[in-house]
Amino acid sequence: MKRAFTFFLSTLFLLQISKGQDVMMQGWYWDYPSSVSGVKHISLLDQKAQALSDAGFTYIWLPPLSESSVGVTSTGYDVKDYYNLGQYSSARWGIRPQLDNLINTFDNVGIEAVADMIYNHRDGGTFEDNPAVTDYIRNFSGGCPFPSDRFQGFLPLLPMGAPTEGDYYIKMKSATESANYFGKRYYLIVWTNKIGPDYGAAPTIESATGNGGGGCGEASDPLFLGKRKLVYIDDASVSCKIDEFKLTLTSSDFNPAGDTLWFKMYNVNNANGAADLGDMSDHHPYEIYHNGSDIANQLTYQTATNFNNLLSGRGGMNWQDFRPNGIEGTNLCGDEDAMLFYYDVEQENNNTRDSLFEWTKWMWQDAGIRGYRIDAVKHFSGSFFGDMMDYLYDNGIAPGMVVGESYDFDAATLNGRLTNITNNMDADTKGAIDIRMFDFSLRNSLENACDNGNYDTRNVFQSSMVDAAGTSPFNVVTFVNNHDFRDPGMPVDNEPILAYAYILTNNQVGLPCVFYTDYYAPNNLEAEINGLLETHNRYIFGASDRDYLNNWSSAYPSNFIAGLANKSLIYQIRNGVSGKDVVVAINFSQGPLRVDQTLNMSNLAVGDTLTDILSTSAAPFTLVNSSNQIYMELPPRSYGVWVQGDLQDEVILTAQEEVVSTVQSLDIFPNPFSEKLSIDITMEAPGMWTISLLDVLGRELYAIKKELSVGSQSMELSLPAFPQGLYFINLQSNKESVTRKLMKE
Numbered sequence: 001m002k003r004a005f006t007f008f009l010s011t012l013f014l015l016q017i018s019k020g021q022d023v024m025m026q027g028w029y030w031d032y033p034s035s036v037s038g039v040k041h042i043s044l045l046d047q048k049a050q051a052l053s054d055a056g057f058t059y060i061w062l063p064p065l066s067e068s069s070v071g072v073t074s075t076g077y078d079v080k081d082y083y084n085l086g087q088y089s090s091a092r093w094g095i096r097p098q099l100d101n102l103i104n105t106f107d108n109v110g111i112e113a114v115a116d117m118i119y120n121h122r123d124g125g126t127f128e129d130n131p132a133v134t135d136y137i138r139n140f141s142g143g144c145p146f147p148s149d150r151f152q153g154f155l156p157l158l159p160m161g162a163p164t165e166g167d168y169y170i171k172m173k174s175a176t177e178s179a180n181y182f183g184k185r186y187y188l189i190v191w192t193n194k195i196g197p198d199y200g201a202a203p204t205i206e207s208a209t210g211n212g213g214g215g216c217g218e219a220s221d222p223l224f225l226g227k228r229k230l231v232y233i234d235d236a237s238v239s240c241k242i243d244e245f246k247l248t249l250t251s252s253d254f255n256p257a258g259d260t261l262w263f264k265m266y267n268v269n270n271a272n273g274a275a276d277l278g279d280m281s282d283h284h285p286y287e288i289y290h291n292g293s294d295i296a297n298q299l300t301y302q303t304a305t306n307f308n309n310l311l312s313g314r315g316g317m318n319w320q321d322f323r324p325n326g327i328e329g330t331n332l333c334g335d336e337d338a339m340l341f342y343y344d345v346e347q348e349n350n351n352t353r354d355s356l357f358e359w360t361k362w363m364w365q366d367a368g369i370r371g372y373r374i375d376a377v378k379h380f381s382g383s384f385f386g387d388m389m390d391y392l393y394d395n396g397i398a399p400g401m402v403v404g405e406s407y408d409f410d411a412a413t414l415n416g417r418l419t420n421i422t423n424n425m426d427a428d429t430k431g432a433i434d435i436r437m438f439d440f441s442l443r444n445s446l447e448n449a450c451d452n453g454n455y456d457t458r459n460v461f462q463s464s465m466v467d468a469a470g471t472s473p474f475n476v477v478t479f480v481n482n483h484d485f486r487d488p489g490m491p492v493d494n495e496p497i498l499a500y501a502y503i504l505t506n507n508q509v510g511l512p513c514v515f516y517t518d519y520y521a522p523n524n525l526e527a528e529i530n531g532l533l534e535t536h537n538r539y540i541f542g543a544s545d546r547d548y549l550n551n552w553s554s555a556y557p558s559n560f561i562a563g564l565a566n567k568s569l570i571y572q573i574r575n576g577v578s579g580k581d582v583v584v585a586i587n588f589s590q591g592p593l594r595v596d597q598t599l600n601m602s603n604l605a606v607g608d609t610l611t612d613i614l615s616t617s618a619a620p621f622t623l624v625n626s627s628n629q630i631y632m633e634l635p636p637r638s639y640g641v642w643v644q645g646d647l648q649d650e651v652i653l654t655a656q657e658e659v660v661s662t663v664q665s666l667d668i669f670p671n672p673f674s675e676k677l678s679i680d681i682t683m684e685a686p687g688m689w690t691i692s693l694l695d696v697l698g699r700e701l702y703a704i705k706k707e708l709s710v711g712s713q714s715m716e717l718s719l720p721a722f723p724q725g726l727y728f729i730n731l732q733s734n735k736e737s738v739t740r741k742l743m744k745e
Contacts, residue, residue: 021541023504023533024059024114024401024513025052028093030483032063032516034072040094046102053109055526056533059401060106061114061373061513063093067311069124069342075483076116077375078342080124082359083312085367103368114371114401115363119356120379122317123342127152128306130319132326137284137301140175143331145282146324147339148186153263153299155288157192157249160256163291168247169220171213171287172265174233181281182235186267190247191226192254197264203228206243213244220246225253230268233283263299305343315359321345321352335378347384357391364397371401377417377437378406385435386424393429403436403477407484411441411468418465418475434474439465439510443479446499447492449569449588456566457588460502461548464509476510478503481518494637497528498586501639502569504532505584507540507576531614531654532641535582538650539613539643543576547600549583556598559629563593570632572600579603580644583610585632593634601628603644610642615651617642619694619728620739631699648739662687663738666731672743675720679729682712687733693719694728701727719744 027045036044045060052060064076067084072092081088087096106113136146158164172188174181191197204222206229212218216239223229223245234241249261269279288296308316323330323337323344330337330346337344346352363369377385389402406417418437422430445463448455464478465471480499485491492499496518503512519526549556550570558565567589573582581603587593601624608624617640622630634640643650662685669678679691692703701722706715724744731738 021056021507021533021536022058022400022511023056024061024477024511025057025519026479026482026513026515027060028063028075028483029515029517030075030486032075032092034092040098041092042094042098042102046098046105049102049105049109049111053111055530056537057111057514059112059114059371061371062116064116064118065091065093065099065367066118067091077118078123079118080122080307081310081312082315083362084310088311099367107368112370112400113368114373114403115367115369116373116375117360117363118375119345119347119384120376121339121342121344122307122322123304124307125304125317125343126306126309127302127304128319129300130303130305131300132319132324133303134299134301135326136324136332137175138297140282140284142176144333144338145175145280146332147280148266148283149280150339150343151301151303153265153285153301155261155263155295155299157254157259157261159258160251160254164254165249165251166291168249168261169213169287169289170223170245170247170285171215171289172231172243172245172283172285173241175282175284175286177241178282179235181233181283184233184267184269184279184281184283186231186233186265186281186283187228188223188231188245189226189228189264190223191262192249192259194255194259195225195253197262198226199228201227203230205230206232206245209238211244212239212242216240216242216244218244220244223247225249231283233281303343315355317345317352317355321349321355325349336380338379340379344379347380353384353387357388360388361392361395361397364392364399371399372403374402374404376406377404377421378408382417382420383424385421386429389421389433389435390426390429393426393432398432400434401436402433403438405438407440409440409444411439411463411465411471414439414441414465415469415471418471422475436475436477436511437465437471438482438513439476439478441465441468442503442509443499446480446502450492450494450496450498453590457569457586458548458551458566460569461551461571466509473508473510477513478510479513479515481515482513496523497525498588498637498639500525500529501532501584501586504529504536505540505573505582505641506546506571507536507543507573508546527654531652534652535613535641535643537577538652539576539578539580539582540573541577543573543582545574547572547574549597549599556600558598559596561594561596563587563589563591563595563634568593568595570595570597574600574603578643581610582644583630583632583642584639585634585642586639587634587636590636592636593632595633596625596627596629596631598627598629599624604628608644609646610644611647611651613641613643613647613650613652614639614654615737616640618700620648620651620730620737621646621728621741623726646741648741662733663731663736666729666738666740668729668740668742672745673719674745676716676718677742678714678716680712680714681708681731683708683710686710690730690732691715692730692732693717693722694730695725 065085066079067081068074068076069078069080085096206221210218211221213220267280287294305319305322323346325346328348414437442464445460449457465476466473480496481491548571550558550565569586610622618633664682664684667680686709689708690705693701727742729740
């Protein structure tokens, strides 16, 4: 026999509302495999689409789709060819026909695909002369240096017989001689087209002191063609702030018809010999003496910013589309201009804007994308974002999901970025498109609540963009984990389901996003999250009011019998789709929670029943007492949801598979009873069961363990000492729980 509490109301509620709360899933993770058992990741999502739709997901955030600079090994943030979505070369996630199949499946099951859009940087172009970067390096006097791992310089070498052979004295120093750069390490390597660079050879190391050259009355360090030299930027305590290197070219070192002398000077600041992003220095060859002349001003710098010969033949860019371009001013510092990754796109350039706007429209019209997750919005202006939304809307495009990612943990900062974007949108666009932001502030508080034993969990009530900064919930996406939180100590490690319980039941803090590896392996929270989604869609969707019951200075007193106020979140949701009040309790403590909690009685009356809709408490019901309180009890590190009404037949299963009960019937008579009652039980399989009597607060008053056999059996209880009122008989095994209500006269 199937258990009585099934999902039979789902169809009813879907008839009442065409769709419940929108919910997004991040459908990938940082190190997702290119394929599983030969199935590419995009096709794996295709296989899961129907189940995800049935669970209540309406948006799936896809991994970056455009071709990356390093191919199938990349997760895609090193975007190269905007218009290559696997139709010209395979991506990590799959190929274009598989994407088209997924979009078609999503359309059929009511899911909309959200593309991960990278507007702030680009990688994988070919090297080109860059006069703006050349000027920036030559004349650098402050701000942030152009990253040394993203440029190379060159000097033309004349044909043999011209004054090309001989000694080159290369003087290196910090352009600003700022203490910020003293002591930083970098590699200097020089090569020709004939004698190329050998990055595999062990580097030589500059002299510890005294290699400032003749101008400092010191010697030079030898530099060997094609070999790296490890250099430290000198301050006044080490020589004269100059390193001089002597390179000797012979006729065998270059092509006789003419050649090029190439320079690469890249930082290696961290321990493993790579450059730290955002921690570059302003070293440069400020003098290059050859045959008695300084030829440093002949040095031209190149960047890999030519994107005009891509497989798609579209989305072309060159150095003018990146910072610095010599037109729009920049010091390469700050959130918008800092070159943390790859080549920083200059969105203030009108040609650049047009190119990015057109790509965004193409993603909608050609690829079938119906939402946009915007990467790193702090790295470009609000006017760019706002103008792009105007462009889309003016072209008949109004996506339901546009969410920006800004890695900030302060709610006011996040709200400020959001306001800056919307202030740059036309009124008609704002009326049609809700711009959202990921709520990193709330996420940070939820991580502390789950993982930090000293954290006062009531901070969660004050941390969201909605609660702390007054942001509309229609402009917020909440989340627990994502691909950026992948290093030790970064994810929510301990019972992330507690954080999900909050964002999936508190409809007024924003639209929730579920992370792939939380839902599936390794955290395997699919069943519990589905139960919370079902709860939300039945009872919480559309709720207009909430009360944080155990918040500081709350008007609703809590009496903690066990557990702590600073390790609990207790709140009441009112005026939702069902018309039923909902009370949620989340216990972050390592011990049990037992609390008498005062409620907002606007929609309740003394004596009302609230049902433990997820069966996580000790009792299936709780009642509002004469003090306007209900009693709630939870195990350690757990959560419960109580819904107004006697809803025993609506209890939501959270098991991965449907549970088949061995209890065929449980009958109690007389009911009401005075002193004695009879219990008749019919079993379909034998087993050990606990039969207990509970009061309305869920407290166990009487219990007996009994082996029950197949078929019918009866037992009698004599209960003369208990006062009149409502009680529950609970039949409990290690897998099942069946409860009946009874009255004592």
